[in-house]
Amino acid sequence: MSREGQAPGRSQAGPHPLGGSTDVRVGRGASMILPRDRGNPLLRYIALGVVAVVMLYPLLWLIGASFKGNAEIFTEIGVWPSRFDFTAYAKGWKTSTEYTFATYFLNSFLITVPRIIVTVISCVLVAYAFARFEFWGKKFLFSIMVGTMMLPLIILRLPQYLMFKELGWLDTYVPLILPSAFATDTFFVFMLVQFLRGIPRDMEEAAQIDGCNALQLLWHIIVPLLKPAIISVIVFQFIWTMNDFMGPLIYLSTVEKYPVSLALKMSIGATEEVEWASVIAISVVALIPSVGVFFLAQRHFIEGATSSGVKG
Numbered sequence: 466m467s468r469e470g471q472a473p474g475r476s477q478a479g480p481h482p483l484g485g486s487t488d489v490r491v492g493r494g495a496s497m498i499l500p501r502d503r504g505n506p507l508l509r510y511i512a513l514g515v516v517a518v519v520m521l522y523p524l525l526w527l528i529g530a531s532f533k534g535n536a537e538i539f540t541e542i543g544v545w546p547s548r549f550d551f552t553a554y555a556k557g558w559k560t561s562t563e564y565t566f567a568t569y570f571l572n573s574f575l576i577t578v579p580r581i582i583v584t585v586i587s588c589v590l591v592a593y594a595f596a597r598f599e600f601w602g603k604k605f606l607f608s609i610m611v612g613t614m615m616l617p618l619i620i621l622r623l624p625q626y627l628m629f630k631e632l633g634w635l636d637t638y639v640p641l642i643l644p645s646a647f648a649t650d651t652f653f654v655f656m657l658v659q660f661l662r663g664i665p666r667d668m669e670e671a672a673q674i675d676g677c678n679a680l681q682l683l684w685h686i687i688v689p690l691l692k693p694a695i696i697s698v699i700v701f702q703f704i705w706t707m708n709d710f711m712g713p714l715i716y717l718s719t720v721e722k723y724p725v726s727l728a729l730k731m732s733i734g735a736t737e738e739v740e741w742a743s744v745i746a747i748s749v750v751a752l753i754p755s756v757g758v759f760f761l762a763q764r765h766f767i768e769g770a771t772s773s774g775v776k777g
Contacts, residue, residue, distance in 0.1 A: 556740065597687075
């Protein structure tokens with residue numbers, strides 16, 4: 466085809482002298498060559514492999530150290546233990562108290578599951594309001610909400626502690642769950658708002674013509690489209706709540722009500738000579754729920770964390 470027959474700004478692909486392909490733009494504008502692929506793929510894979518080893522080594526060492534003794538832990542940097550001994554797991558599970566780690570895992574789930582439920586409900590409602598409704602002060606309120614994301618969480622501990630003390634809720638799980646029922650996890654609200662803004666309104670308009678109200682639109686149209694983002698909220702909240710140390714430390718005083726995070730710290734300071742193999746072994750066990758939830762929801766989690774809407 467002659468130059469005159471080509472559309473302005475049309476792209477043509479061709480080989481690149483350094484390897485890979487190129488994107489050649491021809492027409493009225495200036496021609497330029499944009500290399501699509503640079504470098505040797507083998508080098509990229511080697512670099513990714515090195516980074517993966519660096520990132521995974523601490524976890525692999527943790528698993529290997531759970532089978533070692535104190536002397537071997539502090540003298541051997543290798544991952545592979547001299548022998549596989551599950552005694553540390555048995556000792557760590559029993560703990561130095563009258564309760565086993567089964568009690569502490571149950572306590573963690575008694576905090577985590579209700580908190581996830583109220584977080585999803587409250588954050589979806591607030592995000593839906595910010596993304597789909599127009600009301601006075603909307604931009605100002607949204608700016609205030611985004612601004613609270615910059616505040617360190619620790620500065621809210623004292624006023625919240627005094628408030629819950631007056632209400633008589635200390636040494637209960639209510640202070641750890643109730644704030645999330647009011648969409649105080651502003652990061653999740655912001656993430657859901659950004660996801661909602663990328664969703665076309667065509668289906669909602671069609672549903673409104675059929676007579677759906679706002680709540681019906683939310684339940685039947687918005688929530689199914691928000692599934693990846695909601696799963697991201699669940700994964701983040703699950704991991705953060707399971708790892709939360711300061712909240713239970715401040716509000717809980719009864720050992721029977723401790724979650725796993727406090728029980729792990731208690732096992733470290735229970736005796737003068739710490740059996741690090743037992744502590745590391747139960748730390749490995751404590752990682753299993755969070756890792757399991759992540760891998761079960763991996764596909765939706767990555768989609769929700771990286772997308773800002775649906776592509777059509």
